[in-house]
Amino acid sequence: MERVTLRIPEQQIDEVEQMVERGKFPNRSEAIRSAVREMIDEHTDKTGAKSWAKV
Structure with missing residues (x-):
């Protein structure tokens, strides 16, 4: 598993x-x-295509 560093507001x-x-x-x-x-699930349709991916 890869490590990712990100900043998130304190409230979150x-x-x-x-x-x-x-x-x-x-x-x-x-x-x-x-x-x-x-x-990822929200942006993946039933065929497995990512809705944000350009074709």
Whole structure:
């Protein structure tokens, strides 16, 4: 797995931390990975084509 560094507003990190504390995710990294997976799923049609990809 590759490491990615990014900046996120403190309020959003606080919300992620709250989800971790409530047990929705085991840690912040998994919460962020889950969000990325959801974003990719939202932008992928049934054929597997990415909606943002240029053809």
